[in-house]
Amino acid sequence: MLKGKHLIDLKEFSLDEIKEILDLSKEIMNNPEKYNNACKGKILATLFYEPSTRTRLSFEAAMIRLGGSVIGFSDPNASSVAKGESLEDTIRTISSYADIVVIRHFKEGASKLASQYSSIPVINAGDGSHLHPTQTLTDLLTIKSLKKDLSNHKIAICGDLKYGRTVHSLVDAIKRYENNKLIFVSPPELKIPEYIKRDLDPNSFKEISNLDEALKEVDILYMTRIQRERFRSEKEYFDLKDSYVLTESKLKYAKEDMIIMHPLPRVNEISPDIDKDKRSVYFEQVRFGMFARMALIIKLLGVKI
Amino acid sequence: MLKGKHLIDLKEFSLDEIKEILDLSKEIMNNPEKYNNACKGKILATLFYEPSTRTRLSFEAAMIRLGGSVIGFSDPNASSVAKGESLEDTIRTISSYADIVVIRHFKEGASKLASQYSSIPVINAGDGSHLHPTQTLTDLLTIKSLKKDLSNHKIAICGDLKYGRTVHSLVDAIKRYENNKLIFVSPPELKIPEYIKRDLDPNSFKEISNLDEALKEVDILYMTRIQRERFRSEKEYFDLKDSYVLTESKLKYAKEDMIIMHPLPRVNEISPDIDKDKRSVYFEQVRFGMFARMALIIKLLGVKI
């Protein structure tokens, strides 16, 4: 029963619960009309203490497509509004107005704290560099829909693996499914953190520093952004950056049925030449994200269809 | 008949009109479903020239729960948008788009001015440090709902009584009901202004400077925030501040059926330990505020149910 639960960390949901959400996502994709009024009369509050147009609009579109409505704030100024008020008090106030609330906050743990004072379900839409569970639901739905299953895949994850909260959440989730092999592709200074590797079966992953090596064998390529300022020196940046940019020529060696994912926004790590390649699914992924959020809202609200 | 009226200052509404709004508020609380579509197809415009997440979201939730929709702007940047345009022209434009409008403005008298050029009802959601009539409706609804009546109460109002527009509006309203006794509790430099006392029956109030004295005898304790910078000296602030902070130990002496109200946001003047005390009704008050605004919107629009 997901009704009334919060989604702070996807780890707190069982595989069965995740399956419930993904199955409903697909059903909504197949019969969107059936869900047109699922949340009629319900209000979603979007509290974005840190701006995020993409995630916010995905939630808003999701709620509206379910027949519900949205209130909230969406920029850093609005948080200064609440100046002097604790997050605890804000969430108790919002609990009076809305039926479910999405929080994006610059502080790690903010959503967790909010959930302890909320009388309505809280969804974590990113807290600091910590977690982003609805992006992971999006990723799982994309993989399940396009690759049939969440098990038995070779997955390369490429880019900034040290700071990327999207990556950490995805690894945490994907390791719960059987027989997935992870290939971490990053420059040495942006390697996946030790504490994450510690929880992985040593036979289930390897670390390399060159994208080309991985491209031939993987079923899924998960690209992420590398920020220039994260390199130790400009020299290193210029030496390494091309290894982490996906171009048409590199793609020649990849499997025909590989899929290329990206949580977006991208900067230059995927060349626009590739956008039309049928393996590029990152814009489809955006759409999966909206449906995953629709399913999540329905489940947490416990709406009967 | 409230249809078509503006709410700029609650003084302009008769006691019968206020009763009409409070009665409808309660009816909506008892039968919310009945009002689900009361304002279907109607648009509320929220013009917030000064940020106020709390009040804005209360109005938005109110309109949405009536089946209506909301347009507007919500931060100071948006007001620079209208740069060079007079408030008169802005309100005439908005009158073309919306059916009812809520204005929060940093200038005293702004809502009044707007109402003179508006072809749709204008609600004052705070103009400078002047008035905030929907907070007062909220307070009246809270008292009437939880203490049965608006008459015959001993009410302590504590904190910054000099600058608090919430306090001034509440005193203006509560003195219109019979046999209420007010106890103003504040440091000397933040006493209730002379012009407000002048309009009160001298037997209906007293002024003290220590919260403890009042606690034993009152039916209603209305707390407000004291801002540190309003004290004459840091020394005075440190000497006095604890007198105006409500703690569990102080509360021991209070009546069992006293209610503790606060317009929120609070800073530290009510200790969080007290939140679970059944006498603490400030979060319930938030909810009353939404229902009071629902009733107000219905009445000013003249919607028939």
Place this chain on the structure above:
Amino acid sequence: MLKGKHLIDLKEFSLDEIKEILDLSKEIMNNPEKYNNACKGKILATLFYEPSTRTRLSFEAAMIRLGGSVIGFSDPNASSVAKGESLEDTIRTISSYADIVVIRHFKEGASKLASQYSSIPVINAGDGSHLHPTQTLTDLLTIKSLKKDLSNHKIAICGDLKYGRTVHSLVDAIKRYENNKLIFVSPPELKIPEYIKRDLDPNSFKEISNLDEALKEVDILYMTRIQRERFRSEKEYFDLKDSYVLTESKLKYAKEDMIIMHPLPRVNEISPDIDKDKRSVYFEQVRFGMFARMALIIKLLGVKI
């Protein structure tokens, strides 16, 4: 067939297509209830990279009055949100969430670019100092409604004719109708650009520098704002400014059935004394703008009523 088209530049629409939109606008004005649910379940995205309360709220009210919903962002901060992301990627993301999108951007050509990557209709709500086609639809609807026809008029256009994108778009449109005579009224340094005159029949316009001369003979007076900083010197500004301010005394010489239009916001170029003169239609024009946008949305979405 307008279904699925973008509106970037009104030139790309045939006169028949424009007529279709204007006819539908009038029908909606006459029977608004009939269109209450025309866009039920549809989402309009408003991407305002540059603030514009007036235009944004007009679109939002239009969509809501058609039973649809709105998502989007409305201030410059929000565009920093999308920092590092190309407009192409943003529009592809938004295409997943919404059914139709309105873009206001500080760069000329931005809407055109967006339309090339969008799978949903794009409406240009102003790109730099370039175009503003929905203002022109508004102007055409106002003229057609109040002066019966779009042909055979004497039209004075007064103010800053050099930089005003509203003026350029209007001239481009009005010249496509028969036998209109244009009188351009401006200070020498703010004359209508050569490239626009080049495309006009030389017998169809004249240029003058004094508003009084034109007032007697015109059917339509289109006023625009002159910004002080656009004059070559303060002296010139003070010498000239009164020629471009419409006052009650000047209006004495005008025809009884002349109409006075203004795209708004105005600063001081129309004296408020005139607001109640029956010839002043600029606030009515605001309302026409909302209906023109309602019709446009219906046509581009291809909604059947």
